[in-house]
Amino acid sequence: MLEYECKYIMIERLCLALVWATKRLRHYMTEYSVLLVSRLDPLRYLFDRPVLTGRLMRWLVLLIEFDIHYVTQKSVKGSIVVDHLASLPISDDRSVNDDFPDEQIISMTSIMGWRLYFDGAANQSRFGIGILLISPQGDHIPRSVRLAFSDHHRLTNNIVEYEACITGLETTLDLGIRQLEIHGDSNLVIQQTQGIWRTRDEKLKPYHAYLDLLSDGFDVLRYIHLPKAENQFAEALATLASMIVIPTGVTVRPLLIETRSAPAYYCLIGEIEDQIELPWFHNIYQFLSCDTYLESTSAKDRRALR
Structure with a gap:
């Protein structure tokens, strides 16, 4: 002291x-x-x-x-x-x-532009990578790639992560993007790319060299390490690519993900109500939707319904 x-x-x-x-x-x-x-x-x-x-x-x-x-x-x-x-x-x-940490650059403004999320997945000797590109307006552009290399190219988890990051950079360069934030849950790729960790694995050195070459094409490039729980979208895309086999010549269109807030059979309730005979659950539906009872309902039935 x-x-x-x-x-x-x-x-x-x-x-x-x-x-x-x-x-x-x-x-x-x-x-x-x-x-x-x-x-x-x-x-x-x-x-x-x-x-x-x-x-x-x-x-x-x-x-x-x-x-x-x-x-x-x-x-x-x-x-x-x-x-x-x-x-x-x-x-x-x-x-x-x-x-x-980083107190000397605390006043530096963040890049309010394109963001890239990448992840790799292995499933029973099958490998896939997932990429999610988010525009400044919030548009999500997903991409899944299945890695079907020949047998003499032995893949590891770290190689798959490098493949995902490189594919993401190639995609953004093709779109003309020059300012990018890269998010990934692979601490090894993030640390080695920034030069914090040395690349000792001989199989990873060519990937690291090519990644540095791609990085020269950007004006601003920032790497951010994420916990795995915050990278679920890219992980799901990578898992999807590793599990399915797409026949040759078949083109899969972009996947549309929607949100449904009510079960599908709710439309059936509305159609049945238009009929002359009311269904057995009409009083329950009326009470839940409008908080009202049928005119002929007794006090005992109302209590039972509540």
């Missing part, structure tokens, strides 16, 4: 240690729930403060991102290693970095 940090009270030191841990273990803590075992609860300290300013406010905002649950320390054994490491600190004159 730095000299001015040593002047913090004990609970503030715990908050500082928690922020430091989230910086070092971010790739673990963002994917799982974390149990915080401690003698004091730093999260409750931050939340219960009536007015937060300066470093306390920054710490609170940074910690809200993670799913951290406080657990009371019940045994001294569990803290032996932690206490030992705290008593032998590493010499480091740098302060804890509590800057917000």
Whole structure:
């Protein structure tokens, strides 16, 4: 700890240690729930403060991102290693970095233009990719492609994800789109494309090189990693392409997805009512639709109907 940090009270030191841990273990803590075992609860300290300013406010905002649950320390054994490491600190004159991620570009406006969602799917040795292109006006343009490569081209999940991303870029370039946001749930493709992770797999290096070549055709290109639950449309298109076999020469028109808010048999009720004899459910239908009873209905029947 730095000299001015040593002047913090004990609970503030715990908050500082928690922020430091989230910086070092971010790739673990963002994917799982974390149990915080401690003698004091730093999260409750931050939340219960009536007015937060300066470093306390920054710490609170940074910690809200993670799913951290406080657990009371019940045994001294569990803290032996932690206490030992705290008593032998590493010499480091740098302060804890509590800057917000991408704070230097926080004022940058987002691309209110085209968005591309991609995903790949594997189903019993069959592979498909799904692409969803959304225009600035909100129009959805879906595309499903079945990958029917020869046997000597062995496909993996990562290769299928690369195929989906590349096909999406090729489609947008053909449409003349030069500003694009790309959304995908493959963290490997997103991180390798941005240069954050190195591409070590020999089978993926040609895909990575071709993806970089396509990227040069865009003026603005931004990659965003999505949880799988938020990429369901592209996932459904990829699963559809992997499961069905389309005969040669058959053209499948764009799929139209509609929303129906009432069961189909409701139209049958209206047709039957026009007949002379009323159906047995006419009084139920009349009560649900208009909140009225038939004139000949008794008080007992009305109560039973309700």
